[in-house]
Amino acid sequence: MTPEARRDLAGLLATARREGRQIPPPHDLPEDAEEGYAVAEEVAALLGWERRGWKVAATTPEMQRRLRATEPTRGPIYARFVTDSPAVVPHAPLLDPIVECEVLLRLDRPLPPREAPWTAQEVEAAIGAALGGIEVAECRFPMDALPAMSAILADGAGNGHYVVGPEIPGWREADLAAMPVALxxxxxxxxxxxxxxxxxxxxxxxxxxxxxxxxxxxxxxxxDLVSTGTCTGMLRPARGQRMRARFGDDCKVDLAFA
Incomplete structure (x- = not known):
């Protein structure tokens, strides 16, 4: 993309977000993931919205296949779209919503920029809580005309609403990998x-x-809040439905679509 085309796409996506609508994919799209992320940064700068953290998606080979990705993807979580459980989200304004049950990690220590790679031990020590959560992913491009993944990255990797549930009991000692998750x-x-x-x-x-x-x-x-990818695949919600995500036996997250 030329710098002008990148600015134009960022402007279109920022306007679509402010107005709560979708746009047809323009002819000139990001050529690769790096260009997609660069456009997303310009969108965030134009919006000026407070960022609460990050979402990560495409965390399994199956989800990468369905999302046409070759690796995990990331996008910002905006504070204005974060609510606590039990939550009510109006269905009509949503843009091709998809419901996903995800473990949310909240940091109580920063992981600042540095040259040396992070270790697993350092990253785990920064976690203050593991919580149950629901993501309502959205897309500013219509589902029946989805462009390449690079353009989805420009749209914040399909970020939307996030419902924050309670802390998962004993999360630090528990086997979170084996923890059953249900929607x-x-x-x-x-x-x-x-x-x-x-x-x-x-x-x-x-x-x-x-x-x-x-x-x-x-x-x-x-x-920062980090949404770690769906544990239950994807499900399209309908108006009036009530959702409950279960993480193990004792963590429940509730969401209703008005």
Whole structure:
């Protein structure tokens, strides 16, 4: 893309977000992931919205196949779209929403920019809490005309709304990889998975993100929230439905679509 085309796409996406609408994919799109992320940074700068953390997606080979990605992807979580469980989200304004149950990690220590790679031990020590969560992913491009993944990255990797649930009991000692995760719709179980669906373990997702940001001269701040990828695949919600995500036996996250 030329610098002008990149600015134009960033402007279109920022306007679409402010106005809550979708746009047809323009002819000139990012050529690769790096260009997509560069456009996303310009979109974030134009919006000026507070960032609460990061989402990571495509954390399994199956999700990468479905999303047409070759590696995990990342996008910002905006504070204005983060709510606590139980949450109510109006369905009508949503743009091709997809519901996903995800382990959320909240940092209580920063992982600042540096030259040396992060270790798994350092990253895990920065985690202050592992929480149950629901992502309602959205896309500013219509689902029936989706462009290449590089353009989805320009759109913040399909970021949307995030529902934050309670802390997963005993998360630091528990086997989060083996933890069952289920999504219920109006009391009926519709999707099942486990913590290992997030890159083998949710903590590995945080390490991947910390390294991806480090290589760009960026870092993570104390208080950041990291959504670690779906453990239950993807499900389209309907207006009036009530969702409940279960993480193990004692962590529940509730979301209703008004």
């Amino acid at each position: 219920e719709v109006d009391g009926v179980r519709r999707r099942i998975g486990c913590g290992a669906d997030a890159m083998g373990h949710p903590f590995r997702v945080l390490l991947w993100l910390a390294e991806a940001l480090r290589r760009r001269g960026e870092g993570l701040a104390a208080g």
